[in-house]
Amino acid sequence: MTSAPFSKAFTIFNTDENGEPVEIMSYDTNAATYIAVSISICRGMLRHPTVKDTFKGFAKDIDPKQSGAWYQNLPKENAAELFIEKVLERFPLVFVDKSRVNPNLMASHWRRGWGDDGHGFDTHDQAIVINGLRVRTMCLAGAMGEKADPTSDAQKRFRSLLFQLAVSFLHELSHMFLTFLGRGKVGTPPHMSVAVDGSSEAPGPEAGRYLETSLFGGFLNVFRDTAEDDDQVCSYLPTLADGLAWELIRPLGRLMLPFQEGGPLPNFAGDD
Secondary structure, eight states: OOOOOOTTTOOEEEEOTTSOEEEEOOTTSHHHHHHHHHHHHHHHHHHSHHHHHHHHHHHHTSOGGGTTOTTTTSOHHHHHHHHHHHHHHSOOEEEEETTOOOTTOOEEOOOOOOOSOGGGOOGGGOEEEEEHHHHHHHHHHHHHHHTSOTTSHHHHHHHHHHHHHHHHHHHHHHHHHHHHHHTTOOOOOTTOBOOOTTOOSOOOBOHHHHHHHHHHSSEEEEEEOTTSOTTSOOEEEEEOTTSOBEEESSTTSSOOSSOOEEEEOTTOEEEO
């Protein structure tokens, strides 16, 4: 599966084993195609009214006095719309980081300061870094899935990985939204924390989980069989307030929110 229609819409960089950018990824590779498909899924989510409303609610939970206040004369709903428009017009730079050795760390965004008003915010001055190990896993799954029946486990695995990356992009865009609102100079407000019942993890401010919980009713997590290796099947599941994980049904079907949920998966372990 190779294609090259993405060069104008997306810019994807390869990094070396030290995490240093070395080249723009060739757009006729499977890796670039699969990443672009995940970006397209994320972009589809951003166009969905429910997702837009979630970003607007997210903006309302931010105190302009603590975020540079450049948008103090702009309704917060408009600030959210402006951010989404900018991301849809030109997606942030994407870096495939081959230096990451933890397969459970899917993506990240480091806030980069900017000094203009909201109309001067440039998405190509911002970046989302994704895990090179997971991209490799996705490519292997894609190679297996292309030869398999659409209803097979191999196809399900591949679709789950595409969906996993798409939601990771959405998660990191919530962090970037704070960069947009706060000019990259403020952290996540303390009240934006999500606790899971029964978890030993102390809740702390986390913009991505906060937005996901508002959107999905729980933040999405990787659940995998700990007896398998790093290239195993991964599923994205919502971790709800009661600490249970519920499988998402047909995650790559038509985007319908809220997502349908299957039964709980008590025999799987979650990774952050």
